[in-house]
Amino acid sequence: MNYYYLLINLALLVLSFTLALDKKAHPIRSWKLMVRAVLVSGVLFSIMAFILNQFKASVFNREYTIRVNILQLPVEEILFHFLLAFAGLNVYVVLNERFPKNSLEKFSLSVSNLLLGVLVAMLFFTHTKVYSIVVFSVLFLMLFYVEYVNKLRFTYKFYRAYAVMLIPFCLLYALICGLPILTYPVGETINLKLGVIPFEGFFYLMGILLLSVYLFELAKSKSKS
Numbered sequence: 453m454n455y456y457y458l459l460i461n462l463a464l465l466v467l468s469f470t471l472a473l474d475k476k477a478h479p480i481r482s483w484k485l486m487v488r489a490v491l492v493s494g495v496l497f498s499i500m501a502f503i504l505n506q507f508k509a510s511v512f513n514r515e516y517t518i519r520v521n522i523l524q525l526p527v528e529e530i531l532f533h534f535l536l537a538f539a540g541l542n543v544y545v546v547l548n549e550r551f552p553k554n555s556l557e558k559f560s561l562s563v564s565n566l567l568l569g570v571l572v573a574m575l576f577f578t579h580t581k582v583y584s585i586v587v588f589s590v591l592f593l594m595l596f597y598v599e600y601v602n603k604l605r606f607t608y609k610f611y612r613a614y615a616v617m618l619i620p621f622c623l624l625y626a627l628i629c630g631l632p633i634l635t636y637p638v639g640e641t642i643n644l645k646l647g648v649i650p651f652e653g654f655f656y657l658m659g660i661l662l663l664s665v666y667l668f669e670l671a672k673s674k675s676k677s
Contacts, residue, residue: 457528464535471542477549489667494534509583509640516633537664544613560607
């Protein structure tokens with residue numbers, strides 16, 4: 453039995469509670485609205501992780517877990533999805549309170565269109581790789597919906613929160629992939645890495661955060677109506 457992955461999850465929880473101490477943003481006031489977003493995002497991405505695991509597109513090393521599984525996934529992996537979404541939403545709320553100006557929103561659609569183009573290209577070149585095709589297609593569908601179907605505008609603030617979340621994500625995911633707690637067979641990814649972190653991992657984070665932020669903003673808009 454090993455507690456490495458559990459400690460990584462604890463680090464995300466500590467990040468969320470540390471942000472809660474911000475006296476100006478006080479994100480704890482938004483935690484009630486975060487609950488549904490975190491639950492839905494955590495469940496859906498845990499299901500996605502289960503599917504990837506069934507196709508052997510991701511492999512867990514039991515030596516670095518407490519060896520308690522849910523749906524054949526380490527319980528820490530499921531917790532990771534929930535806590536990553538929770539930490540991301542706390543970062544999002546703090547940044548919005550600290551930097552309320554939204555003047556750069558006018559450029560967000562251009563960034564999204566560029567990203568959608570990159571995702572289409574990735575889907576074309578990685579259509580035989582299970583991990584890549586699942587990650588890129590899920591993010592493409594979500595981003596297209598947010599920009600072209602959804603009427604709430606928040607993508608600039610989302611991209612800002614994503615950029616900040618890359619810092620703890622890279623630190624923690626480098627441990628996950630470096631120990632290694634989680635490995636990806638070469639044939640299921642494009643085999644492009646930043647250190648030990650697979651290229652697709654950054655899009656995986658973006659998908660979790662995008663879904664969480666969208667659901668949070670949706671809940672917030674409904675609470676005002």
